Amino acid sequence: MGNTYSIDTVSAGHVNYARVRLWLATSFFWFAAALLAGYAYSLQFIRNYPFAGIEWLSPGRVRVTHTSGVAFGFLVTATIGLMEYVIPKLTNRPVLSQKVGWLALIVWNLIILTTVIGYLFFGQMQAIEWGETPTWIDPVVLLALAIVAVNNVLGPILKFSLESGRGLYVSLWYFTAAFVWTAINYFVGNFLPQYWVPGSAGASLTSMYIHDLVGLYVTPVGWGLMYYLVPVVLQKPIFSHKVSLLGFWALAFLYPLNGAHHYLFSPIPMWVQSLSIVSSVGVHLVVYTVIYNFLQTLRQGGTDSYTKLPLRWFVAGAISYLLTCMQCALHVTLTVQEHVHFTDWVVGHAHFVMFGTFSFFVFGFVTYLWPRLWGKSGWWSDSLNHWAFWMMAIGNFVMWTSLMIGGLIQGASWMALEPFTKSITASEPYWVTRSITGVGILLGYSFFAVNLYKTATTRGEKAPAMARPALAM
Amino acid sequence: MKILEKFSAVATIAGFSFYACAFGLLGVLPWFMTNRVAPIKGGLDFDAVFLPKTVPVDFRDKYKTLAEYKAAIDFGRKNYIAEACWHCHTQYVRPVGNEVARYGPVSENWEYQNEMNLPQLFGTRRVGPDLTREWNKHNIDWHFAHFRNPQDVVPESVMPRYDWFYDDKGKPNDRGWAITAYVMWLGSWRRNEAPPATPH
Numbered sequence A: 001m002g003n004t005y006s007i008d009t010v011s012a013g014h015v016n017y018a019r020v021r022l023w024l025a026t027s028f029f030w031f032a033a034a035l036l037a038g039y040a041y042s043l044q045f046i047r048n049y050p051f052a053g054i055e056w057l058s059p060g061r062v063r064v065t066h067t068s069g070v071a072f073g074f075l076v077t078a079t080i081g082l083m084e085y086v087i088p089k090l091t092n093r094p095v096l097s098q099k100v101g102w103l104a105l106i107v108w109n110l111i112i113l114t115t116v117i118g119y120l121f122f123g124q125m126q127a128i129e130w131g132e133t134p135t136w137i138d139p140v141v142l143l144a145l146a147i148v149a150v151n152n153v154l155g156p157i158l159k160f161s162l163e164s165g166r167g168l169y170v171s172l173w174y175f176t177a178a179f180v181w182t183a184i185n186y187f188v189g190n191f192l193p194q195y196w197v198p199g200s201a202g203a204s205l206t207s208m209y210i211h212d213l214v215g216l217y218v219t220p221v222g223w224g225l226m227y228y229l230v231p232v233v234l235q236k237p238i239f240s241h242k243v244s245l246l247g248f249w250a251l252a253f254l255y256p257l258n259g260a261h262h263y264l265f266s267p268i269p270m271w272v273q274s275l276s277i278v279s280s281v282g283v284h285l286v287v288y289t290v291i292y293n294f295l296q297t298l299r300q301g302g303t304d305s306y307t308k309l310p311l312r313w314f315v316a317g318a319i320s321y322l323l324t325c326m327q328c329a330l331h332v333t334l335t336v337q338e339h340v341h342f343t344d345w346v347v348g349h350a351h352f353v354m355f356g357t358f359s360f361f362v363f364g365f366v367t368y369l370w371p372r373l374w375g376k377s378g379w380w381s382d383s384l385n386h387w388a389f390w391m392m393a394i395g396n397f398v399m400w401t402s403l404m405i406g407g408l409i410q411g412a413s414w415m416a417l418e419p420f421t422k423s424i425t426a427s428e429p430y431w432v433t434r435s436i437t438g439v440g441i442l443l444g445y446s447f448f449a450v451n452l453y454k455t456a457t458t459r460g461e462k463a464p465a466m467a468r469p470a471l472a473m
Numbered sequence B: 001m002k003i004l005e006k007f008s009a010v011a012t013i014a015g016f017s018f019y020a021c022a023f024g025l026l027g028v029l030p031w032f033m034t035n036r037v038a039p040i041k042g043g044l045d046f047d048a049v050f051l052p053k054t055v056p057v058d059f060r061d062k063y064k065t066l067a068e069y070k071a072a073i074d075f076g077r078k079n080y081i082a083e084a085c086w087h088c089h090t091q092y093v094r095p096v097g098n099e100v101a102r103y104g105p106v107s108e109n110w111e112y113q114n115e116m117n118l119p120q121l122f123g124t125r126r127v128g129p130d131l132t133r134e135w136n137k138h139n140i141d142w143h144f145a146h147f148r149n150p151q152d153v154v155p156e157s158v159m160p161r162y163d164w165f166y167d168d169k170g171k172p173n174d175r176g177w178a179i180t181a182y183v184m185w186l187g188s189w190r191r192n193e194a195p196p197a198t199p200h
């Protein structure tokens, strides 16, 4: 430690601005599509599905469009775009090949498009949660992930490490590990249970895939991006690089072992389930070290953490993260699992962390970056951005609360051996609440989308020179 | 400490070795363990379901041979996957939460050691009831009416309607027959055990 890691020599020339813009723009398009799909599906639960009887809008297919859309269409696409900005800045090196970079962008978006068409019009999907992408597209996804890994991520980082001989900044560890993991994990999750491993061993592998997509892609990449954004916006170095080391290595060791907690009380051998519970509890080491590190960093910035909008998104996301991880410490135990497994409690958890944490991180970063990407001095409208923030933040919180209560009620009704339909009627108020908050989230998002568009297209002055980032380790 | 910040350490130890360790514990070992479990006696036991009186006579009118019946179950499963039924229905009974009383015997490994579980359809969300032991819960006409419009049969239901499982005259088409054959096959391999005390 000790040596200062300063990136102020970075020339902006290494970032391919046009491509970052396109990655982000396409990701926001997919987000809109996925939100609409989720909203439509939520109407099925209040018996008002508007497209009943239309085969290609079968609710099941729409649900899968929603989840794949938010995970692959939005989160993966947006974070690859943001990494195309961060990695050249941190390594002072461009991607290995600009041509391949463009190819990756095009192929990735074609993958999402064909996947959605495959789901909706051909009912082609793979019965693997988060891996529903039709089997014939899987090899292409694998290839695309490998290309992004080598060309955009591992290549520049390795060159930097070899040529400069310096240690890597924490963001780069997270990106490196995430891309080694994700390529292997995609193979393990999408091919083994599909072709070779049946039954509960297959379920164990599937669970590993489910968890590692969120735990070994979304989480490390999201936090890696924040380890860049927060110090840059605050103009203060991260509190302790040592503490971040702890968080990273604990994540690397413990997260892959967590998988089986998605199938607790299933026929999967019990020792596997116990192992995953113990390591899930251990993951709290990661959570608290990371949160502590960021809280200490934010403290140096005084009121910045809520007056500066990018940081406000970040803080809201970090609060969701902390809350959801406290929630998950409960529901990973067998006692609570008995009650909440299979219920809306889990759906609440999934939204609160996928939307409330990691999507908020992306929004925060984009709030900082978007005007700069287009050479504008600021957003088209600041108040629209505030509206977007509050509508989505409140929507997220209310949705989580209502799904949590709904989940507890469903679990109790099942255990009491009431007729199954009783659990449906009892959930109605909470499902209605979800659809209402869905409207809020959709509105908030459309504010944001209009602002994105207007900022990019209206004529404005040139941005001031990029502030001097202060990252030290 | 310094070494842990190097690219090579991050990529090989964290990225590769730790994942490989988890793959061994969560993938390879359970795989060996479950592979040793004897699967359902006599393969998938289709004959035992098809031939005796346990199957409604309609299936034997529709599917003349065992091979046709098997093919239909397989096609039904394809539709079950394509409509993402598995995002609303689970296929395992847990040893807790009064599930034995509601659904029937607890799921065991051998039930899933067959090609109908490639990939397995355990599921993670129960919007509707578990279907592991669905074979004798309802009769064939109930299912035909239910897939057409669940709310006709169960007014509180939030299950979608599947009009494309029916032809113009409202009679079930091949897909309608197949999905029904599939759900009415589920769990039939444990038909000799005591039924649940309080079926839902």
Ligand code: HEM
Binding pocket: A129, A210, A214, A215, A218, A219, A261, A262, A263, A280, A281, A283, A284, A287, A324, A325, A328, A329, A331, A332, A337, A340, A341, A342, A346, A349, A350, A353, A354, A358, B124
């Ligand atoms: C230490 C923290 C965490 C623990 C202990 C934990 C635990 C769990 C458990 C036990 C389940 C399964 C619940 C059930 O089916 O009954 C679950 C589901 C889920 N978790 Fe977490 N979780 C944690 C953090 C996260 C994070 C950070 C993310 C996202 C990046 C996440 C995303 C999800 C998703 C999407 C599901 C739903 C999976 C599905 O579709 O079935 N979790 N979590």
Ligand code: HEM
Binding pocket: A035, A036, A038, A039, A040, A041, A042, A063, A066, A067, A070, A344, A346, A347, A350, A351, A354, A355, A359, A434, A435, A437, A438, A439, A441, A442, B087, B125, B127
């Ligand atoms: C308009 C707002 C939204 C609505 C109305 C909505 C609605 C839904 C519905 C109805 C489900 C199915 C739940 C079930 O099977 O019981 C679902 C699943 C899911 N949604 Fe959303 N959603 C919205 C926004 C989002 C956002 C922004 C994200 C993440 C970025 C997200 C991530 C997920 C995930 C991860 C699941 C899978 C949960 C699981 O399998 O446990 N949703 N959503």
